[in-house]
């Protein structure tokens with residue numbers, strides 16, 4: 001099994017700027033690439049979070065190695081405000097790790113056959129449950145919104161027609177029906193099943209909801225001067241980070257009834273107005289970094305604003321699916 005090559009490592013260290021004595025949360029421990037680099041950059045402490053028990057096993061090994069400077073916690077990063085420690089900085093590297101993609105039994109890959117699972121943690125409905133339970137309209141919206149798949153409707157119709165006779169339980173079965181509907185070649189020169197798999201993965205793991213909650217949690221826990229660094233790989237994720245940080249780095253305008261009275265003060269100042277992207281050299285060495293975008297911000301002294309949690313219209317929440325399962 002291959003390891004995970006950390007993306008935009010130099011840029012993460014530069015914008016996170018770890019200092020001696022700080023406590024830094026690596027909310028997406030994965031293979032520990034960021035954590036190791038942060039620990040090497042300054043005599044600080046790192047708390048690693050990951051919802052994947054396999055990543056936590058790797059974290060336990062690092063705990064032994066780093067005696068006292070590193071702790072791993074099996075949890076979702078949306079719950080980072082439940083940690084008891086005083087936190088000086090937070091870094092998030094959104095998405096799946098190569099460890100997860102490269103293991104067919106985790107069900108993330110359309111290239112290798114495995115159970116249609118896609119859960120980063122090991123609880124909640126799997127991708128097979130979602131494919132079995134959502135209506136044609138819901139699946140179509142899901143593929144369209146989370147996958148930006150142009151053939152969403154036709155794919156959803158084929159799945160719902162065929163699943164009556166044979167449920168979709170394997171990644172190869174789902175990849176097969178998508179290829180049958182849209183042909184062997186995707187218009188965007190990617191594997192035909194790429195966008196459908198991406199949509200299911202984002203949905204099964206509530207990735208956008210997790211990200212939005214984590215941003216609000218970081219705002220709640222970071223002290224003045226505390227840094228937040230987020231690396232994303234997908235336009236929906238980047239949009240969530242951009243929207244949040246643009247909103248929080250502006251003084252809110254006065255209301256319609258009291259236009260002269262300014263709203264709440266900015267809670268973050270942006271480190272970089274435009275997102276940083278990977279260098280040409282890195283993209284060449286690690287094609288996964290091609291779509292990476294890094295946004296960073298520094299906490300001001302203003303009180304945190306209340307969180308805002310959104311969803312997508314026309315698709316039931318994970319809670320609703322869980323109740324139906």
Ligand SMILES: C[S@@+](CC[C@H](N)C(=O)[O-])C[C@H]1O[C@@H](n2cnc3c(N)ncnc32)[C@H](O)[C@@H]1O
Nearest residue numbers: 006028030031032033034050051052076077093
């Ligand atoms: C892209 S990898 C991180 C790689 C890491 N930066 C490194 O250098 O090895 C993302 C990791 O975050 C974890 N993850 C994704 N979403 C999560 C969430 N909502 N809560 C906790 N962990 C999450 C995944 O299980 C995966 O191990």
